[in-house]
Amino acid sequence: MDGLMMDQPLLLSDLLWRTERLFHDKKIVTYLEAGSYHSYTYADFAKRVRRLSSALVKLGVRPGERVGTIAWNHYRHFETYLGIPGSGAVVHTINMRLFPEQQQYIINHAGDSVLIVDEDQIPLIEQVAELGIPSVRAFVVMGDKPLPDTALAPIYRYEDLIADGDEDYEFPVLDERTAAAMCYTSATTGEPKGVVYSHRAMVLQTMCLAMHDKLNMSESQVWLEVSPMFHVNGWNIPHTALMQGATLVFPGVRPTAGDYVQIVQDQKITGMNGAVTIGTMMRDFIRSSSQEWDLSSLKTMWLGGQAPSRAIMEWWERYGTCVVQGYGSTENTPQVCFSSIKSTLANGSPEDIYALRQKQGQPIPLMKIKIMSDNGLELPWDGRSAGELWVQSPFTASAYYNDVRTKEHMQDGWFHTGDVGCIDPDGYVVIMDRVKDLIKSGGEWISSIDLENALAAHPKVREATVIAIPDEKWLERPLACVVADDKSLSEADLRAFLAERFAKWWIPDSFLIVDTIPKTSVGKFNKKELRALYSENGMRGIEQHLEIVQDTVA
Template identity: 65%
Template sequence: MMMDEQLLLTSLLWRTERLFPDKKIITRLETGRYHEYTYGDFAKRVRRLASALTKLGVQPGERVGTLAWNHYRHFELYYAIPGVQAVCHTINLRLFPDQQRYIVNHAEDSILFLDVDQIPVVEALVADGIPTVKQFVIMCDGELPQTTLSPVLSYEQLLETGDEGFEFPDFSERAAAAMCYTSATTGLPKGVVFSHRGIVLQTMLMATHDKIGLSENQVWMEVAPMFHCNGWNLPHACLMQGANIVFLGIHPTSIDHVQTIRDLRVTGINAAVTVGSMIRDFVTASSEEWDLSSLDTLWLGGSAPSRAVMEWFQNTYDTFVLQGYGHTESSPQICFNYIKTTLADEPEEDRWARRQTGGIPFPLMKVRIVDDFGEELPWDGTSMGHIHVRSPYTASAYYNDERTKDAIVDGWLNTGDIGCIDPQGFIILKDRQKDLIKSGGEWISSIDLENALMSHPKVREASVFAVPNEKWNERPVACVVPKSDDDLPTRDELAAFLGQSFAKWWLPDEYIYITEVPKTSVGKYDKKRLRSMVAEGGLSQVEATIGLAPRG
């Protein structure tokens, strides 16, 4: 029998601090200026931070929250918090404040680590009530900025109290290591807790995928938010492999992405689909020649990248663009896309079609398609059904949430997506169960927007649905039935009304006035019909078919 050695994140750190102590972690501080240190320095600071957390009284299982961008201090928290058997709870910076407050309270975070730009946000959360938080730590250089938060420490001040010789404890690999919440697509966000075992397993699998090629000679730029699903586990994989890792820091702009690739000779990136379009648009509009030829691999996720973007990178920089399919509950990878050697001789158009699917299941991941009665459907490329998954790194429940009973079906997780699987095992996503809109890699709830619009005094009915968008993949459009044709709410009025309750990026791009929302035979809003109108003739087809003359 084999040794029962536990799969802990600190095991990855043990390897790297011994094998790759001189490899680098680089963070952009501002355009063209970087902070740089080694994995050896990183490990010492992680141990000091873990020691300091213990002295603060952090207990096993306790949730410690972060409101932070991608940078080296946030990465240190990835290891120090779970290293003392606490839970690193990364909080989505883009959620609406009410959702963030719900998340902090539901998780019962005891400490919040935050970037300087998040101070006003957290001060507002405190005013509205986050009673479980007993300590705030601001990640800043120099003196603490002025704040009403109390008690408050600076990150470096806290670090000074720790011991860099701190020894990490041993415990079960099934202990919680990290936590994040889904993007509140319908109702309140749902908490997903990641075990040490699950993260380590997917990290190892990520490092072995041949199309990513994540090895010690890489310079990998982590663009996907670290607050979302452990940054897709790429930070862990880079550390395990000894690859140099690059973080873009606080509020990166288009030029920061492009200049950092050029300055640091970045070889690989993982990012939302919108980032690929943003880089392309910036480079093509710039009068300057940008040498991004070092970029071998661009992994675009959140939704499928367009063929136009994939071809532009291939033709301009010989960069291979790949994608996968995943969600928070599976840590996040369910599938990854690559063309098997047995399919290499397929016609070019067929290969492109495959590259734009979700790909084939990740190792140790099982996937099935079932119909509305729970019967498994064949892998024939045409039988559409609900996508169910199970794996050692897929969530078995949501954190303290009764919605678990609707998500777990006979030991399988219902992803909420609709699709089919072809005979070669490629998953083809067709639609989303609840008409969710995925914009820039983030989910938007059409139902929440509809309910808000219909609470406007001048609105009788409203239907919100997705339309294709090259930059953001999808954007919401609202069809509004006014209570009176003579008293239409203006578009600015509707946007301002929604802006009271939703983040700006949730707001519809267009408002179309219609006579009646199309409905199915059972009285539900028929968004399929609305989408088919757009497919036939764009938004003007909706206006021509069921629209009122636009006003305001």
């Protein structure tokens, strides 16, 4: 017997239908330059989205075609989030921080037919075009300046294009499994892998994030979207803010840590999301600033990419800001878990609460998760048994786009994450490491993440990362790279600090106190680069590449 319900598809355009009627007067704000902002209403936004959709149809973009974007976080880029899939095409956000050769690969693999780019990205796109992107038949430039003198052709101004669009354009009714968006993973080995999101997956994930024990994204929120919009749809935050009618604030072109702090004060930001490095950079800016900043409005800071340390959590509490975290990946649209405190655990001691907040959280609704041993056995949720995390949900990828690596990661209806962790009896997930980042020393496993979190908790440490380096006796040993907050920091300090927390054999044999740690295009520590430097020329390879503050190598 079938249920007698209307068979209405879940489409991104339906989020817009709700918002332009219920929250038509709420604002989308973009930081332009020191002290100035662009602001318009969701009603204005909806008209421009429809103009864009109709303009793309006039341009010859057909349903299912990929339209690439290479842009910063701003209102025009957000219009493409709805305007491109609203027409039946697929918005493909491209990481602007990649090398031209990597961007060429991604554009060609996706088969983008149109590229919509920020005006400051034109020199980069010219390099990519010279390498060869035969599927691209038009370029659209976002910005306020006249079209640049360029060999790219045909080329259009974004504003001219949508001026000829129809603000009464009717979005087609699509199958909810139609592709809406596309992102590529920042692969650790080989070429990036393409993930194609359906309208259904994105709407379901948006609804999950809005729940009160997740982000609690509500109409009263004023949310700053710092996470790059080219990275997993900005963690799906823009869609969630849109659905709920929250005031949505974008940091604009080439923002700095100081800009983020200024925006929080100016716009009375209540919540923001970004990489852990963003929270650290903002802290460092405030520390070095002679100005007193009013950041009392900021209640939630969601930091991702890696686990935020207890030290950064405690530092932000002086402003009444709660640092939260989650766990996800490109393949999961992106959230798998979100960290919130169950009411039955809320009365624990401060130490218990911090320990809970250091975990990656519980699976979000509709997400199933299990831990699997190397020999294929499912492990118990006891907080101790560690294995690879497998996940399954309506918003988890079933395959990579035209990629033979699908069979390595998607098997029997489960996505094999490549992350090693455990789950406690209350369902809180703890990520111990990536499979590739675990350190096997003398036959025993050492978690680089645990060491990093411990080092980051040292009061004189700003950042820390740990990699495995070859060892003749033990096979592998940990090497720690540390950025100091205090020039007096020494190797002896670090060793003594870790000795209180770990067995002796866990403590790195080697420490480097450096000026900076290389990061990936999405703000994570670039362990791949560090391992490559070591592989090429040992410890000297890393020392020559990084600015060594102190010689602390054991």
